[in-house]
Amino acid sequence: MHSCAWCKPRLFQVLSRILEYQTQKGVFYSHTRDQSTWISSFYRGSSLSSLSAKSYGQLYPVVPYANSERYKSNRVVRLFSTDSSQFSKATTQKPSLWQQWMARSRVFRWHKGSSKEGANGTKKEDAQEEFVSWRKLFSLAKPEAHMLSLALMAQMVSVGTTMIFPMAVGKIVDIIQLPNSVDQLKWMASALAGLFVVGAVAVTVRVALMTTIGERIARDLRQKVFQSLLKQELAFFDKRQSGELVNRLSNDTSVVSKTLTENLARGIRSSVTTTGGIGFLIYLSPTLTVAALSFIPFLTVVGGIYGSYVRSLSRKLQDSLAAATQVATERISAIRTVRLFAGESLEVSRYTQRIEDAFQLAKKVAIAEGFYMGGGFFMGQASLLAVLWFGGHQVLQGAMTVGQLASFAMYAVNVGFGVSSLANGYGQLTRAQGAGARIFAILERKPSSLTGLTDSDLHYPCNNNNNNHQKNNASFAPEIQRPSIVFDQVHFSYPTRPQHSVFRGLSFRVEPGELLAITGISGCGKSTILSLLSRLYIPQQGHIYLGGYDINTLDIHWLRKQIGAVPQDVVLFDGSIAENISYGVVGENISMEQIVRAADIAGADSFIRQLPQGYDTQIGERGLSLSGGQRQRIALARAIVRKPRILVMDEATSALDVESEAAISEAVDLLRRKEDICTIVIAHRLSTLRDSNQVIVLNKGVVAESGTFEQLIAKPKSILSRLMLISEGHGLEAADGEKVGGGSS
Ligand SMILES: Nc1ncnc2c1ncn2[C@@H]1O[C@H](COP(=O)(O)OP(=O)(O)OP(=O)(O)O)[C@@H](O)[C@H]1O
Numbered sequence: 001m002h003s004c005a006w007c008k009p010r011l012f013q014v015l016s017r018i019l020e021y022q023t024q025k026g027v028f029y030s031h032t033r034d035q036s037t038w039i040s041s042f043y044r045g046s047s048l049s050s051l052s053a054k055s056y057g058q059l060y061p062v063v064p065y066a067n068s069e070r071y072k073s074n075r076v077v078r079l080f081s082t083d084s085s086q087f088s089k090a091t092t093q094k095p096s097l098w099q100q101w102m103a104r105s106r107v108f109r110w111h112k113g114s115s116k117e118g119a120n121g122t123k124k125e126d127a128q129e130e131f132v133s134w135r136k137l138f139s140l141a142k143p144e145a146h147m148l149s150l151a152l153m154a155q156m157v158s159v160g161t162t163m164i165f166p167m168a169v170g171k172i173v174d175i176i177q178l179p180n181s182v183d184q185l186k187w188m189a190s191a192l193a194g195l196f197v198v199g200a201v202a203v204t205v206r207v208a209l210m211t212t213i214g215e216r217i218a219r220d221l222r223q224k225v226f227q228s229l230l231k232q233e234l235a236f237f238d239k240r241q242s243g244e245l246v247n248r249l250s251n252d253t254s255v256v257s258k259t260l261t262e263n264l265a266r267g268i269r270s271s272v273t274t275t276g277g278i279g280f281l282i283y284l285s286p287t288l289t290v291a292a293l294s295f296i297p298f299l300t301v302v303g304g305i306y307g308s309y310v311r312s313l314s315r316k317l318q319d320s321l322a323a324a325t326q327v328a329t330e331r332i333s334a335i336r337t338v339r340l341f342a343g344e345s346l347e348v349s350r351y352t353q354r355i356e357d358a359f360q361l362a363k364k365v366a367i368a369e370g371f372y373m374g375g376g377f378f379m380g381q382a383s384l385l386a387v388l389w390f391g392g393h394q395v396l397q398g399a400m401t402v403g404q405l406a407s408f409a410m411y412a413v414n415v416g417f418g419v420s421s422l423a424n425g426y427g428q429l430t431r432a433q434g435a436g437a438r439i440f441a442i443l444e445r446k447p448s449s450l451t452g453l454t455d456s457d458l459h460y461p462c463n464n465n466n467n468n469h470q471k472n473n474a475s476f477a478p479e480i481q482r483p484s485i486v487f488d489q490v491h492f493s494y495p496t497r498p499q500h501s502v503f504r505g506l507s508f509r510v511e512p513g514e515l516l517a518i519t520g521i522s523g524c525g526k527s528t529i530l531s532l533l534s535r536l537y538i539p540q541q542g543h544i545y546l547g548g549y550d551i552n553t554l555d556i557h558w559l560r561k562q563i564g565a566v567p568q569d570v571v572l573f574d575g576s577i578a579e580n581i582s583y584g585v586v587g588e589n590i591s592m593e594q595i596v597r598a599a600d601i602a603g604a605d606s607f608i609r610q611l612p613q614g615y616d617t618q619i620g621e622r623g624l625s626l627s628g629g630q631r632q633r634i635a636l637a638r639a640i641v642r643k644p645r646i647l648v649m650d651e652a653t654s655a656l657d658v659e660s661e662a663a664i665s666e667a668v669d670l671l672r673r674k675e676d677i678c679t680i681v682i683a684h685r686l687s688t689l690r691d692s693n694q695v696i697v698l699n700k701g702v703v704a705e706s707g708t709f710e711q712l713i714a715k716p717k718s719i720l721s722r723l724m725l726i727s728e729g730h731g732l733e734a735a736d737g738e739k740v741g742g743g744s745s
Pocket residue numbers: 238494495496497502521522523524525526527528529568742743
């Protein structure tokens with residue numbers, strides 16, 4: 001039995017040691033990143049840590065810029081069928097808590113197959129995008145199961161060592177009170193040193209493994225998401241912003257991979273620490289355990305409320321930061337336009353406004369964090385005081401030793417950490433469920449069978465054998481040397497604007513080796529013809545035939561390989577000129593000689609040779625270091641190098657001077673005759689129209705006029721005559737007062 005006089009100073013010693021332990025715990029644990037997060041989570045409260053992880057992602061978003069360039073120009077990737085060579089909105093409206101809860105129950109119903117929304121494709125996709133089951137989320141870590149188990153074993157060892165520590169401290173406290181206990185102290189110190197070494201090795205193994213696994217999961221996920229995105233039909237991209245998709249690729253994959261590794265490890269450690277800690281508490285003193293754990297229900301409730309508040313704020317904060325980032329990215333990429341219109345001060349104030357919004361939200365988060373941390377600190381100290389108060393009495397009554405009380409207090413602190421970390425982990429898991437759902441929505445989305453691609457399409461041309469890989473419904477690649485093109489009663493409206501008919505029964509025919517010129521007023525659907533012919537979209541009614549075959553029955557890569565397209569808005573990629581010209585035929589061992597020949601026909605060879613690095617010249621993002629006319633000529637070379645059976649030039653030489661244009665027209669014409677290339681030229685210029693075999697004029701969704709240029713121009717009331725008059729500077733009404741229209745609604 002200890003006397004009061006002996007006990008009191010020792011109790012104060014114990015108290016100061018425990019406080020020291022609490023403070024030093026940061027140092028003790030801080031040798032690993034997630035353990036220090038564990039500490040911070042205890043102090044900050046459950047949900048703020050989850051906020052910080054996500055807001056880091058938002059503050060410093062990993063934007064794979066090369067990929068975003070690919071999204072922006074997805075049409076070009078499609079036209080050149082290069083999806084395989086490209087392997088290598090976070091939800092814009094964040095749901096309220098109530099909506100989240102509703103979403104969960106919706107998903108649950110949908111999983112059970114009883115959701116009404118499930119029947120509706122779009123709603124079903126939206127529901128899928130809100131939450132994903134834990135099981136499904138963790139299935140992403142399946143390929144890493146072995147390494148993960150090893151890392152978790154290392155985790156258990158490190159947890160074991162930290163669990164033993166308080167008990168050892170208690171024993172030491174008791175030993176030092178005994179006479180002649182130096183030998184025992186030595187023994188304990190050596191045992192503890194050994195324990196620390198084991199713990200350090202375990203921590204090293206776990207951190208190295210977990211980080212590697214996390215990065216691997218993120219890498220695989222990003223690759224799969226990117227592949228899946230490239231498989232989708234163009235209508236999918238029409239409906240979404242590239243920023244949203246890039247966000248899925250960078251942030252969502254990162255949140256998910258972190259949850260499957262770091263948070264999983266933390267969750268397991270916290271569970272073990274909590275349950276093991278409670279076990280030790282009960283073992284040391286069941287009655288004191290009740291006092292120690294009495295704060296948990298309160299902490300859970302307050303933590304829950306605080307967590308919800310901060311989570312909803314953090315969502316707004318992320319949106320706000322995303323909006324600011326969007327402004328900055330768009331304006332920086334369009335810096336030429338900003339400069340030309342002296343829009344700098346406008347943009348600075350616009351960006352400042354967005355950042356100010358984010359700051360106001362961040363301030364609210366900071367104040368909430370302060371209150372919660374203060375409250376948490378008070379609760380933690382109060383419960384510790386309760387333990388020392390009741391425990392002190394037990395020590396005074398001889399029911400407990402000082403060492404046992406010290407161990408008990410340390411375990412109580414550990415349990416506090418564990419509970420808080422578990423709550424935190426749950427918050428992170430919930431967020432990862434949201435991110436995972438968005439990822440699964442892409443991974444599991446089946447692209448349209450006619451305009452989208454299959455998995456095997458993505459390996460084209462690596463396994464370009466139509467017989468031995470399963471392709472989409474249309475997998476026929478006929479032997480056609482001289483294809484003709486037929487548009488037969490085509491009706492079409494874009495999926496995003498179904499009410500606006502671009503074509504209402506469009507019919508025309510181009511014979512092999514023929515040059516067809518298409519003209520008409522702006523917006524009448526000229527460029528859409530290329531999109532339909534390349535099967536980027538499919539008509540709602542009617543058929544398009546190539547060499548007598550309905551293009552819907554043809555292999556999509558084969559079809560696109562037949563077409564050399566020079567789109568109106570030329571998009572080039574960052575890389576060398578040679579790489580850009582050979583884009584889309586990379587897997588087919590194209591020689592430098594072929595590249596040079598194509599550039600020569602396109603009138604690009606001479607200016608390329610004048611550049612310091614010639615064909616190796618890097619042309620910068622979107623080829624912006626070249627002039628418009630130079631870009632057009634490279635785009636033409638890119639189309640020609642494919643040796644297309646069909647050449648479609650959409651105002652391909654509009655940026656060139658008359659002389660260069662004439663030279664290129666002559667060269668292309670020569671190639672057309674020599675190779676019997678079926679050529680479609682979308683043009684307004686008199687010279688181009690005059691050189692064609694046939695001219696069609698589009699108006700109100702149909703071919704309004706067709707014939708040779710001379711035939712059409714001979715009729716003074718023809719649309720072509722009127723268009724020519726306008727281009728010569730006369731007003732439209734000057735022709736006959738009747739207006740020509742575009743597509744029809
Ligand atoms: N991706 C799209 N989604 C929805 N509508 C579109 C899309 N692309 C074009 N449109 C619309 O379809 C119509 C035809 O467009 P298209 O680009 O084919 O016209 P165009 O005759 O080539 O015009 P221009 O001579 O100005 O290039 C236009 O009204 C246009 O607004």
